[in-house]
Amino acid sequence: MDHLNLTWTQTFILDGFTTTGTLRPLAFLGTLCIYLLTLAGNLFIIVLVHADSGLSTPMYFFISVLSFLELWYVSTTVPTLLHTWLHGRSPIPSVACFLQLYVFHSLGMTECYLLGVMALDRYLAICRPLHYHALMSRQVQLWLAGATWVAGFSAALVPASLTATLPYCLKEVTHYFCDLAPLMRLACVDTSWHTRVYITVIGMINTCDLVIILGLYGGILRAVLKLPSAASRAKAFSTCSSHIIVVTLFFGSAFIVYVGPPEIRAEGRDKLIALVYTFLTPFFNPIIYTLRNKEVKEAVRRVIQRMRTVLKTP
Template sequence: MDHANYTWTQTFILAGFTTTGTLRPIAFLGTLCIYLLTLAGNLFIIILVQTDSGLSTPMYFFISVLSLLELWYVSTTVPTLLRTLLCGPSPISPTVCFLQLYVFHSLGMTECYLLSIMALDRYLAICHPLHYHSLMNRQVQLWLAGSTWVVGFTAALVPASLTATLPFCLNDVAHYFCDLVPLMRLSCVDTNWHAHVHGAVIGVATGCNFVLILVLYGGILIAVLKLPTAASCAKAFSTCSSHMTVVALFYASAFTVYVSSPGSQPKGTDKLIALVYALLTPFLNPIIYTLRNKEVKEAVKRISNRMKIILWETS
């Protein structure tokens, strides 16, 4: 393809959200509060899992890895959102733009794989309890967690590199961060082939992992229904409810934006839906995994009592 006759843009402009007057500071402060609470909540889970021996299980190890991912994930896009809310449309260099695109999609695909690993963990714990600790030993946990990051960051190279090689004649990005669909709308050339490749790569990452999660939870459902008492069934389901809630939030928004064709959504819809998986889901994850979890509440009590003893001894 000959790109010699095209004008290449030197700077992209992130349009963000059109907020004016009193709405702009309110939107900025609200987003900033959610961002800070998201950072605090996910840091709290990581520290709690690392410091309390009662949470030294595979399930909580993977939850802490998810929290680490969410810290990076939310910090990839929210600072640019805050800047556009505060200052209006903001310039961003192509290098930073494509780096943001790559990191954002790397983390998104990593989360897809991590959520399926967490479903596998619950499947082994419920369906193979006698062999669970030997199958999910520390070495296996580290290998599984590490592989999700390697695969996620490798798979994201395809859509990011293809988008970065496009010639861009326009520079107004109708989004608050650099994402695939808004960037492809700015290209000088037809992007249908690129859209098909992006859909295939992201579709495989989301679709295959989602199917795997459904299969694993199907196995869990069959095993749980065989349990002798209703109390046993309720206890088994309670260990999965938080994960199922997170999966539903993440995949519903991801499928809406990335698996559908780029032209099927009204302009501007993608950035509204992006708020769900890029800001709301990382914010809700710590709440979902703590407020509905008796073991986490007990760990918080143990840490609090330990801190009281330390303060009493030092006073």
């Protein structure tokens, strides 16, 4: 009980990145600009999907859900990163630290499930076109989207609760947010069992989901190669290319940090790699889904034209 009380009453110190002189304000301004652009880009996709009827398809519905998730995902960690850029080593109450840990991993696992659902949507659209709209009805879309959030927030309870009940002897977290490995280094006890549980839970979820995604894309590839013309094959592949890029960025960086060899997850390296999936991936997602997508560009033109018409109307 004393260990549990110690865990919940102490304050941790986030070290952030070690920068000095003029680099710190420049890093703060750069991070702030990318953060604001990330929020604006994901909000833009959400508004566009709901404003244009041409994007009222299951694929764009799930893209808007992904953008909504990314708004929360990036906002879970970047404010603490900005604070450490501005003030250096920053204290964070243990309750806030463990809450950040839980929310961050909940959203990460939700995105993992959501990327799998998006792959399923593309599989049904290409491999079952005649039954696609019946199989992916609005009710099914809402159910699948809701299920990803429930599954993500449920799965994260295991690593978050185990970490929160560890006894801690040290306070300095060598990271810019509260994550599993940096926190476990501060524990007073051997955490090898906890590490195995974390790798099993997070690794199994990510691995199973990735295997399912690869299996679905294997089916898509077989179906596309059977199409009669090169134009139809190119069109089918184009609807999947953006999702493939996002899957590669997300799963690649996540596996390196949480499942990769210990030397890669060493202090200092993990927070650099973490920038990819906590900061850069949410920033690039709107760019990937807009610049590489003709339908989105056409929807933007329609919305702008509609706005011009409304403004011209006396």
